[in-house]
Every structure is written in C-alpha cells, then in structure tokens.
Amino acid sequence: MASKTGVNATKTLKVIVIGCLAGGAAAACRVRRISEDAEIICIEKSAFPSFGSCGMPYVAGNTIEGGVDSLVVTSADTLINRFGVDLRLEQTVTAVDRASKTITVATKDGKTYTEAYDKLVMSTGTRPFIPPIKGLESGLPENVTGLLTPTDLASLIKLRDDGAKRCFVIGGGFIGVETAEQLAKLGLDVTICDMLPFVMNAVYDDDVAPALTKALEDTGVKTILGAVVESIEVSGGRAVSVTVKGRDAIPVDAVVMAAGNRPNSELATGMTLGPRGHIAVNEHMQTSDPDVYAVGDVVTVPHLVLGESWVPLAGPAQRQGRVAAGHIAGGLPDTYKGTMATSVIRVGAVVGASTGASERALRMAGWKQWCGYSPLSEATKDDDKAYSVVYTHNGTHVGYYPGSVPLHAKLIFHPTSGRILGAQIVSDDTAARRIDVIATAIKGGLTVEDLEETDLAYAPEFGSPKDAITMPGFVASGIMRGTQQGMPMTMLVKHLDELKAAGTVLDVRSAGELEACNLGEGVLNINVDELRGRLSDVPQDKPVFVFCRVGFRGYVAQRILEANGYEAYNGFGGMCSVQFTSY
C-alpha cells in the first residue's frame, strides 16, 4: 500500500501504530519526517483518522457545523500521500503477540489477519467508565451513549436530530459539562449529575468550582451534585427515566455517559501497568517491552508537579507521539519530560483555566498548607511539601477602559522557595491565555518572584501595568518575604469562630459594601481609610484578622496595624475568594 505513495520500497523499519488520533497520528507523521525508509502502518478502528475528539460536544451543539466529518484534522489522503502512511481504517487490533512481534487484526467484514512489526505504538485511548447503575447490567440502551468516539458522536447527533428534548448527562467533567452546555444552547432540557459537590471538581478546587457550577446553571442546565445515579429505567431497549439516589425518577430522551474513562490497555498483556490500569512507559514512551511504545490517554506520564499521573489531554498526547517517533526512528526530541496538565473550559459566559496541581491533588500527594498564623498552619514554612495559597481578583484590564471583568485567580506555591505549583482561573476568554503564563512558569521552574517581575503585554484594553495574572505573584512574593502576613480568606472564613475567640476579626471595607455581604456578628468594621484615626477601637493585646473585598485594603490595614505594634493577619483575596464570586 505504501508503495503507491512513492515511498522507497526497501524498508528498513516497520512501524505499526494502533489508533490514529492525536498521539498515534503525530507518531506516524513524525516517523515519516525522520525516516523516508520506514514502513508505517496505522490501524484505526473508526472510519475517521486524526479525529478531533475534543470538538465532539461542539458538533453535538451545532456550534461546529458539518457533523462527524468536520472533525477530521488531517485527511486520509494527506496521511497516505504526504506522509506515506499505510492507513487501515475500520480495522481493530484484537491481539498483540510480543514473542513473535505480530498483531492480529480484525477487518470490518469479519476477517482477521496478522501483521509483523519491528516497533509498535499503542495509542488506544480510553472508553467511558460505566458506573454500577441498575438497568445497565446488560449494556447500554440505544439512547445512552458515551462521547469518546466518532460512533458515539454519530449516536448523539441522531438522538438530537430524532427530537430528543430531555437529556441527562452523567458526569460533570470536561466532556459532561461541555456537552451539557452545548445541548442547553440548542434549547434542550438538560440535567447533569455528578457525585462531587460541584462540576469540574476533579480539576478545580472547592473554592473555584462553584463559579463554574453557577456558570453552567446560568446556561439553563439543571445540576444534581454530590449525588449518584442509582438506576435507569429501560423500556423497549431505550432509557425512559433516570433515578438519582433519594430522588424521583427523571424522564429522559437521551443519556450521555461521561462519568470518567478507563484506559484501553487490554492489548498490553504482560506489560507493566499503572495502579489504574494505564500502561506504564519510560521517558521515551517505551513500555516494559522496548519494542512497544504507548502514548496518549492510555498511559501514565510524569506530571511536572505531582509526579506520575494520568493526564488525558490532546496536547500531551501529541507531544508523546512525537517523542515515541523520535525514539523509534532516531530523531530528537526523543524524551518526554512531563506535562503541566494545562486545560481550559468554557461554561456559558465564563471560562475556567487550570495548570499544574490543584490543592486537592497536592493534599492527596501528602502536601500540607502553611500559613502565617501558626495555630492554623499544618506545616512549617520550609517543609519540602508545604504549600500556600493566594487569591487575587484584579480586573482583566484597567477599570477605566470599558469591559473589564474580574480575573479570579488561585495560585498555589511553595512558601520558602516560591516555586509555583499550580493555578486556577475563572474569568472571561482571556483566562485561556493567562493560564499559559503560569504553565510556562511551571515548565521553566520559575518562582512567584519571577512572576512579580515579568512584564506582560499592557494596553488599557488588554491588561494593567500589574497584570491580573502577575498580581498573585506580587502577593505570594510578599508572603515569601513575610510582608504579606496572613492566610487565605477561605481559611479565615472556615475558622471564623476560632479566630473571633483568639482575637479581633476586622472588616476594613466601607459601610456600603458590608450591606451587600458580611461575615455577621462579632466582626469589627473600620474603613481602612479611617483606620489610623480609630486605632483605639482595636484591642492591642490580641491578634487582628483583617479582611476586605479582594485583599488589597486588608494588606494596607495589616501594614498599618503592624507598624502600630499589632499582630495582624490579612485574609488573602478577601470576600471575593469565598467561592470565587464577585459580589
């Protein structure tokens, strides 16, 4: 087949790639760019090579017109003619015999054949996890679909076009939220259910995810959170209702299964797997069999902050495919150094973006929070696994230019070295590119002080002299140096009674702001601009816990108090940090 393309027929290396999406297609094309001599066979079970899976929710929502075909990124013709790939669509690899270095392939018409390889690349991806739901024991009803393959997308499009009105999405991660948002945009009646208390909660912490949940609800999607689907009533081969534990059954016309994915690692028999069944690879993307490589969602890879991790994203998959190709065919780069796990999601008018580690993930990996108020601190400041948190809420651009909205940012860092561990943003579209600054900083091992010193692009329409994504660098640097003294506002609120008992809780906002929201009884209020003249109202013999709206006036008050002999702590990020709202 490859000979048709004009590629030299004397092959020195025969490479078979299983799965021709992001990782597999990248590997195949790069092997060719390095080696004109290699024989390259790509076996893809769908009819769509180089398929842009990430676009599926948007095709379902008609934001992208043209159906399943519209998501083919590199056409079969290009793969065949430009890259000399022997492309075999609608074929499935059923077995790998590593002893004889052959695979068994099933074709669409039910035949099988074997093919020998010198090097094998497994880019087999994932399949939807099907939770233990009553009614699904014998497989998925015809109006229940995942959204991981072109076939899934075709099913969902058919359900939509056949007039499904009531859609139930199981799972509030990327695929679930994007699909729910897109179907709601079409006017469908959409309900989403997740076992976590907020949507996107696996990526975004409990203080950030509520803003995304609210944004989803603002699009008209109904949410059922902190809850599990118990059963699906099936009638005539179709799901007719979904019952969430402890609730009434909800009638449905279609169900999208997006409760997470499981790696398609069945072909990796006898190879080393990770704890969740992903294929383990070394820095060259080689499995425990040096002639077999694996890339993409099916593998575990180094996360630059968290160590070994599972990061099912298209960017890392492509990079891994390139690396595998480099190592197979003898070209650089041939080493995968790890991912920052940067991601972005639109939810209605709001955009969330994340990179590095979440606070939750750090805690699961044994990290502990350090804050300047030692009774609440879990770690010493110089502990190797200490982290600190700041929030900022600066405008996306200067306030005097129309259209500025808050950029809610959470930055997590090591409090003595200043190493940046992770960040989460909720804002407008600029969140997508602002998180990139933090991703680049993590890649380069930059510190919060580097962030403080970085000049980002500024014009009134586009930013501020101190950009909204450098601001957390300013605050975090102050914490490193000890001039910013305090704790994240979320911690102040969580421990409010304890802090009231231990000292004075002081709200330095204006009276008008207090009317809109406040922390209730027992909190002293002195406008920061009057503080110097009213120090006698603040008891000197016990600590003062100051806060304001976004943290800046609290900082000024903290400094005034300290200069006057007080022990003072600021609630970083202020009231806006409590569930990332701008009240």
Next chain:
Amino acid sequence: MASKTGVNATKTLKVIVIGCLAGGAAAACRVRRISEDAEIICIEKSAFPSFGSCGMPYVAGNTIEGGVDSLVVTSADTLINRFGVDLRLEQTVTAVDRASKTITVATKDGKTYTEAYDKLVMSTGTRPFIPPIKGLESGLPENVTGLLTPTDLASLIKLRDDGAKRCFVIGGGFIGVETAEQLAKLGLDVTICDMLPFVMNAVYDDDVAPALTKALEDTGVKTILGAVVESIEVSGGRAVSVTVKGRDAIPVDAVVMAAGNRPNSELATGMTLGPRGHIAVNEHMQTSDPDVYAVGDVVTVPHLVLGESWVPLAGPAQRQGRVAAGHIAGGLPDTYKGTMATSVIRVGAVVGASTGASERALRMAGWKQWCGYSPLSEATKDDDKAYSVVYTHNGTHVGYYPGSVPLHAKLIFHPTSGRILGAQIVSDDTAARRIDVIATAIKGGLTVEDLEETDLAYAPEFGSPKDAITMPGFVASGIMRGTQQGMPMTMLVKHLDELKAAGTVLDVRSAGELEACNLGEGVLNINVDELRGRLSDVPQDKPVFVFCRVGFRGYVAQRILEANGYEAYNGFGGMCSVQFTSY
C-alpha cells in the same frame, strides 16, 4: 498636611516624589506600606494624580467616556487618606539643590517655596519631541498638541468638540497610531505621517509592521510613510495646513505631535545621564546621587535581551517605583532586574504584540543572522551574537472550530543555545496574551525547546494541541537540531535571483494556491503530495530551496528531498511571512 491623615507625626524619613503618575504613585504608596513613619510628599504638576496616560487616545476617541477625569486611577482622597501622602497638585519643581538636599517648588499662583528631603524620587517622565518643522519655531500653535499630559488630552478633546474634522498625526508610534485609529473611529479625516516606511516600525520589524500599517489603513486612516513633515502653515495662531516634503500642503483642523519623546531630565543637573539624556540609575533605581532615585520614562534600565535601554512603558515604571520605595524604606524587592519591554497595540481589527528584542534592535546591537544555507549566513551558528528567525502562521485555534484566524508570529532566538531573544505577533485579541508566554520565557531564560515542551491551554475554541505560540518553538528547535534546514522565507525572497542561480527554487503548494500568488518565472512547482513520484523532475546535483504557504509542507518536502540525497532548504514561514499577510 500628612498629620490630617493620622500618620504618626514623628517622622524618621522624609521622601519627596516628583511626578505622581505610574512610577511616582507606585513609589509613594509602597514607601507607606513599608513605613508608617515616613513623611511622603508628592508633587504633581497636573491636577490629576495617578493618571492613566495610556488611556488618553481612547478618551479622545470616546471609547472611554467621561473626559480627562476618567483616567484617574487612584484618587487624591485615597492617596491622602489610605496612604498618608502629602499630595501637592498643580505644583512644579523648578530646581533641585542636592548639596543642601532641598527642592524649589512653584505653586499655581506663582509663589515659590523650598522643601528639604532625605530621599528624592524623580518620576518626571517625558515631553513630546518637536521635530525641526518650519512654522513651529516659536512654539506650538493652539491647535497643535502632544498627547502626554492631562492638559494635552484636554486640548485634543476641545479641538474635537469644537468640530475639528481634518486631523494630522505626526509620528506612527504607539501614541500616534492609537490616536489616529481612535479619531478615525469618530469619523474624522485622519492622516498619519512617519519617517519610517511603516507605522510601529520602531517596535515591529519591516516584515511585521506592514500588517499593522495595512490594518490602520483599513480603519480609514491615510498614511504617508517614509516621509518627513517639512512645514506647518500657521495663521491666526492656528495651524491651517501641513506640508510633507515633496508633497502638496494638506489642510488641517488639528495636529497631534507624536514624533517621539524626550526625557524631562533637566532637574538632574550634575547627575549621570544616558546617551539620549535619560537619567542613569543602578539596580536600586538610585541615580549617581545615592539620595536621589529616578523611575519611569525618564531613566534608562536594563533590557533583558539588549542591555541598557530606554523602555517608556507603564508596567516597568510601576515596578521601578516599587523597587525605589523598597530601597528607600528598607523592604524587598529593592532591586530592578530589567524589563522584557512587552507591549501590545490594537490597530482596528488587528492586534500587534511584541516582547524582547526586535531583529532591527539586535542588528543595531551587533547581532548577526545565522541561517542553515551558509552562503547567506552572516555568522557562525555558535557565535555568541548569532540570531535566527522563524515565522509561523498557525490558527488562533483549531480550524474545525469557527472563528480561527492566523496568528502570525516571528520568533528570534540564538541558534545553538536556543535562548529566546524576542517575538512579534500580529493576530486577533489573543495576540496580547500569547506574547505573554514569550515574555515569561524570556524572564525565565527559557529556550525554544522549553517552548516546544510547554502545554498551553487547549480547547477547540481556544487553541490547538500544538498552540500557535508554541509552534515557533517546534520549528526553532528543529533548526537548533538541524532537522529544520533552511532560512526565513523573507531571506529566500530577498535573495531569490541568487538562489535561482545557485540551485532549484521549488514551490510545493497546489496549483490553485499558485494562482493567488507566486514568485514568478524560474520557480519549479511540484505539489508536496506528488513529490515522491516526481523526484526525477528535480535536479539532483544542486541545492533545492523549497517553500510553501506557511512552512510546514516545505519542511516535509525538505525531509523527503534530503532522504533522497538532495541538499534541501526550506523557507521558514512560507509565503505568509512576506509582510505577514494571509493571502
């Protein structure tokens, strides 16, 4: 005066700040945050403290409503009450006596007084450069104004409101272009003139600036470029026409003088100045007199790529003010490490963004271009001052999601170390934030290989698995490693005749693309997808210079040719790189 604010009356340190805009206001506020005891006097000649100068073109264009007042960022009340600043507006410092550590101040009503200082901060900014134009010998006519101060803005607003229809802008830098664009938006008849061949040409190289020039022309602004204004005809104290050398006089109702700025360093008598009259400072922003600091547009500072430079931008000014305050009052940070000179400008529908050094600036600093085709190379690859250039033109997001436009990027780097030296982008609004990735990379000393390995935020609406701003990292890394072999497309075009004589120039685009634009006679055309079958059409005994539309197919062709024994070079960035157009 400060006593009114409640600040402790026993002063240990008296700080006077001259000029209360970005740098000065930042210095004053931070001295207070560090020291509650300091006496802080700010002397500002306008009535507007903490004035957002960068917003002036947008107030002139009514994009920002509310006139001059709308640009006050931090109010006088806040400076006085929150930061305990003794704010003296509409006063002018006329002399500094460093021997006695006193300044002389003139008030609005013509009186003068002296004030002693312990530490002085000069944040005196710049004034418009007035070119030697006939008619301006005795000062500016009343309808000719710069746009650097609130008074200038008030003048321009008055001219606009009095019905000026024909505006002439002298100077095509930031202020000139932004003002021209904004006045055109109001429907005025605007002409802009610059001595350089393109607008924004002092920041953007000759291959990038044309796209911004075209974007400005698309807004209706008339451009007269590579030309100088010879005379202004004045009648009754008003400019009535402007004559560009060699052209007819152009009738005008208003003239904006934006032909560059000169530092207001007159007060720095006896102090060390830079070559263009800026005040020289050390890393603490101290002048040659250790009790006198200077910050902002009036100083020279380290540029992280170019060394000592003059970077009149608001972000660096604020950082410098913070550093001076830290050194004066004893707090960290107290060291200014330098600027990346990151900037952004909207020109109609197009956004330009830049960071680091331009190619022009590098060449002026003695750098020489290295490229893989040695007859055209000016330097060896490992020369300390060798630079290489790549262009990429990837979509702002994946093509299958609506709304993607090209992100035209130029990346300049050192070809052996991979150190990133500078970048320029022309695209949509996302240019502003994408340049920040490069700015962060320059700050952190990252290489093009780091850029290649960085995961940026990807979702179909927001980017690509290989983002448009990491793509130049991929190409540049290939150049470092020698797999990408060639020269920037601009160089290929410039030396086309020479290359035709030396070898085969091969256009690997499709026939349809050639119809839209091509490089004329003597260029061979073979579609890359047919190249393997048509190698016999390409002479084997001489080099082949390949190109395509954006550079990728050219790269594939280069690899095919090399594998078949050819000496092949690709024109990086392809036809789109010739003046950054997407044909």
